[in-house]
Amino acid sequence: EVQLQESGPGLVKPSQSLSLTCSVTGYSITSNYWGWIRKFPGNKMEWMGYISYSGSTSYNPSLKSRISITRDTSKNQFFLQLNSVTTEDTATYYCARQLYLRYFDYWGQGVMVTVSS
């Protein structure tokens, strides 16, 4: 069974970087696509970006200057880094398998990140 689990700090200071890890079991990240999605207070959902089976990436243009998604295939993990965070980045962050680039069929449990001084 495909399982994903996010990990990382729940509190980040403004202007610092947010770094999260998604650990995947039951499926290799060298297949398919792997995305990050966040859900803001108030329920708005936003796709942030993905990393592909080959290591190529695509990012939401609204985040393009601040976001980086990388991976470690030896550990079957992929990572999110979001720079220069503000309180507007407070959200629950999810990693998910982006099935054939279209739909999100397996999700992690989510990690709530608060940006506050």
Next chain:
Amino acid sequence: DIQMTQSPASLSASLEEIVTITCQASQDIGNWLAWYQQKPGKSPQLLIYGATSLADGVPSRFSGSRSGTQYSLKISRLQVEDIGIYYCQQASSAWTFGGGTKLELK
């Protein structure tokens, strides 16, 4: 960007009632649409993909339909376990979500 306008934002319904949620796409997305259910305290779950195809393990009381650029999710007989927030998501050009529909029991 393709905008997905979802309605209603909230909905209160009785057990066994028929529930319908709609999403209007700002342009043609073909059948590249999914529906997700998010139960309280849980991560979203894929219900419908390709506008009308049921994901594995999803009860048959859930169904999806399309009329032009309007998409609907129907729950034929509401059950207690269906309570949560529902989202549509377009997969035609980038990936954007509707604003969500909070479904509660009356």
